[in-house]
Amino acid sequence: MPSLFPALAARSDRPALRFGDRALTHAELADAAGSLAARIAGARRVAVWATPTLGTAVGVVAALLAGVPVVPVNPRSGERELAHIIADSAPSLVVAEPGAVLPPALAALDRVDAVTVTGLPPAPVAAGTPEPAPGAPALIVYTSGTTGPPKGAVLPRRAVAATLDALEDAWQWTADDVLVHALPLFHVHGLILGILGPLRRGGCVRHLGRFDTEGVTRELSSGATMFFGVPTMYHRIAEALPEDDALAKALAGARLLVSGSAALPVRDHRRIAAATGCRVVERYGMTETLMNTSVRADGEPRAGTVGVPLRGVELRLVDESGDLIEAYDGESVGEIQVRGPNLFTEYLNRPDATEAAFTDGWFRTGDMAIRDPDGYVRIVGRKATDLIKSGGYKIGAGEIENVLLEHPGVREAAVTGEPDADLGERIVAWIVPAHAEVPPSADELADHVAAQLAAHKRPRTVRYLDALPRNDMGKIMKRALGG
Known part of the structure; x- marks a missing residue:
């Protein structure tokens, strides 16, 4: 399998990561992450204390360079949830931003600080370690656990590459794009799409640390081309736009605005479009599948839909009896099932849950949807609650x-x-x-x-x-x- 991060291997001098006043080029990231990778190589798994910092990004990249599965840990996890995740995933050590104070459940592990000093000598791990097999685990991301303890979805390297490359196609994502976001780094949206996505393209990400409209305005007015957010962020943007001409101008200049993780209300779609002339693109994914569908950058940005299946993703709707729903009528509701290279391989230590999640090779998402005549998918809720x-x-x-x-x-x-x-x-x-x-x-x-x-x-x-x-x-x- 080719490298997940070609620009690191090529030692590009283009900007890669920026968190506040701390920044690294691809070459500098290759050195910093490569040196850290040499220290953690051979570990069974590594937990990363996923604060919104440069050290978190370097730690995750280092583990991926070393071929060590990453367990991103939400810094806001409660004691019981955190204890479960650590016991279930059994990491060999924890990587954290220097100076970060860790809770007892993590403090018992060997700690390695993600030092981001530039000018380090190139590390052999960064340049010469063989790329693991496509099916090798890249990350173990824990689900929300609404019906029990969180389950660890094992995401293979193949899934990360397939999703990011499918989004390259759908969003016309290039090395010239500069992404700005303020999403947490312990889940798919903020970490895989928001950090690993720009790095795989050879582009740049500027993380705001925490969301505010001033930060979005500043970055989109100074070279950023894309913004990723969740509906709460876009709602705050929509509320601010009538009184904030600078924000409206900044958003109008963006190449792509992407919303995900939940449905963006049609009203906010319309308010943002009216004020900026720029329409928000929605996509649909989940921890176990990464990304399944999206409105394409060259397609119709239709409010209330999540677009069409991404390249390589097969999607079908089934009724409660498991029978296929063939209709594209904008009315017939069925459960979304998907298959493709974007899927997780298993729930860690949960063969029963893994087996129950699939039927004939199709993953049962639990999300309910309808399809418009042209194939656009509209999510109408969760099977369990909606x-x-x-x-x-x-x-x-x-x-x-x-x-x-x-x-x-x-x-x-x-x-x-x-x-x-x-x-x-x-x-x-x-x-x-x-x-x-x-x-x-x-x-x-x-x-x-x-x-x-x-x-x-x-x-x-x-x-x-x-x-x-x-x-x-x-x-x-x-x-x-x-x-």
């Missing part, structure tokens, strides 16, 4: 949420189902009003949905909240709502 069976209909919560968010009196919305003696399940809307003192009435919201979709999709119950429960990535935690 498929509502009401009055004989199968209804996706996501499409109702998008319509609710178009109501001027709604700031945030989530939709769940709960048991109903007559309907089987009734649709429940959880609403954060735009103005708490004058929330829209339940009847008003029901009529709004019925007018846009269909009468059977209207919420039967409306509950008002001050805020929706969300995780670190901004995803709504519906189980906390009782959904």
Whole structure:
């Protein structure tokens, strides 16, 4: 298998990484990561304390150069979750940014600091270590664990390369692109797409450390061409745009704006497009599959969809009986199943869960979708929490949420189902009003949905909240709502 990072092997002098005032070229990264790789070579696995720092990026690249599987660790993990991840993955050592204070579960491991001093002599590991086999594990990324302890998805080197190369095709991603983002570095979006993606292309990433619109404006106004964010970030951008001409100008000059990890509300799509003339591209992926679909850079940036399958990815919809849904009618809801080189190989130490996740070689995502006549995929929710069976209909919560968010009196919305003696399940809307003192009435919201979709999709119950429960990535935690 060719190198994951050709620009490192070529010792390019182009910028590679920048975190605040700390930066490395590809050649400098090759030296820093190569020296660290020489120190950790032969380790069984390495945990990386994944703070949003230069040391985290160098540590991950070093482990990949050394052929050692990486376990990115969320610095905000609770004690029980962290103890489970360390016991389950059994890393030989931990790599961390110098000076980082580690919790007891990691402090017991041998520690290697990710020193990023430039001017080090080239390390043999960086230039001469044979590239591991395509199926060799690259990263073990732990899932959210909503139904039990987090599971470690083993991602092979083949999957990382296949996804990043498919995105090169879909997004016309080149070495001339400069990416700016502020995503955490312990998951697929921020680490694999946001750090390893630019490095594989031979381009550059500028990490903001933490998100703010001032940082986005500054970087997109000074050479950055792409921005990756989650819906919470884009919502804050949309809210700021009416009063921030500099932000609007900066976004208008971007080549590509990408949103992922959850659906971006159509209302925010429209507000950003109206203010900047630039449309946000959505893609769809998950830990176990990396990226499956995307709106292409040369395609129609249609709000509310996640585009078409990426190169090399096969995608199908199946009904509850496992039968294929052949229709491309924008109505028929089915579970997404995928196969291709982008898939994980197993859940670490969980052969039972691995077996249950596949059917005839297809990975069962648990995500529900419909397909438009031209093949664009629209996610309507999770099978476990977002498929509502009401009055004989199968209804996706996501499409109702998008319509609710178009109501001027709604700031945030989530939709769940709960048991109903007559309907089987009734649709429940959880609403954060735009103005708490004058929330829209339940009847008003029901009529709004019925007018846009269909009468059977209207919420039967409306509950008002001050805020929706969300995780670190901004995803709504519906189980906390009782959904």
